[in-house]
Amino acid sequence: MVEECLFCRIASGEIRSDVIYQDDEFFAFRDINPQAPTHVLIIPITHVDSLNEISDQQENLMGRMVIIAKKLAEKEGIAKSGYRLVLNCGSEGGQVVPHLHLHLIGGRKLNGKIG
Numbered sequence: 001m002v003e004e005c006l007f008c009r010i011a012s013g014e015i016r017s018d019v020i021y022q023d024d025e026f027f028a029f030r031d032i033n034p035q036a037p038t039h040v041l042i043i044p045i046t047h048v049d050s051l052n053e054i055s056d057q058q059e060n061l062m063g064r065m066v067i068i069a070k071k072l073a074e075k076e077g078i079a080k081s082g083y084r085l086v087l088n089c090g091s092e093g094g095q096v097v098p099h100l101h102l103h104l105i106g107g108r109k110l111n112g113k114i115g
Contacts, residue, residue, distance in 0.1 A: 002047045007099035011045050020075075025061070026068055028104075037107030038076045038083070042068055048100040051089040069104045078106035 002008050009015045011027040020040060021028035031039040042065055048054060054062060066085065073079040083106030088094040 002099075005047055005099050006097050007041075007043050007101060008047050011043060021068060021072060026065065028068065028072060031103070035103075036105045036110065038073075038078050038105065040069075040072055040076070040104040042072070042102045042104060044100055049098045050095055050100055051087060054100070065102050069102055072104055073106065076104075076106070082106060082110075084110055 006015070010017045010029060017029035017032075019027070019029050021042070025045055026042060027045055028040050028042045031041050044061055044065070048058075048061075069085055070079070073083045083104060086103040086105065087101075088096075088103075
């Protein structure tokens, strides 16, 4: 845990969140500024700044994150109608919090615009 990291503090329970999934490696919670009826953030509990920091040895981490997103889409009832997964990297890529996170967005028709 990085003490000043917002998402590390959320995953540790220091900051309250609407938790929808948790295991030994991942934590998922509802975004406080949702862009659609379903907007969930999936994060690794171990701090990783961004996708640029992922090593070859962590490829399973990324695969598990996507599988968790798929399962949460099913649980949230948006799997059949469709959803979007967004992974922002770096400030120019739209990453606001420097902790790797995957957005699961759905529950309405999303426009073609990315982001």
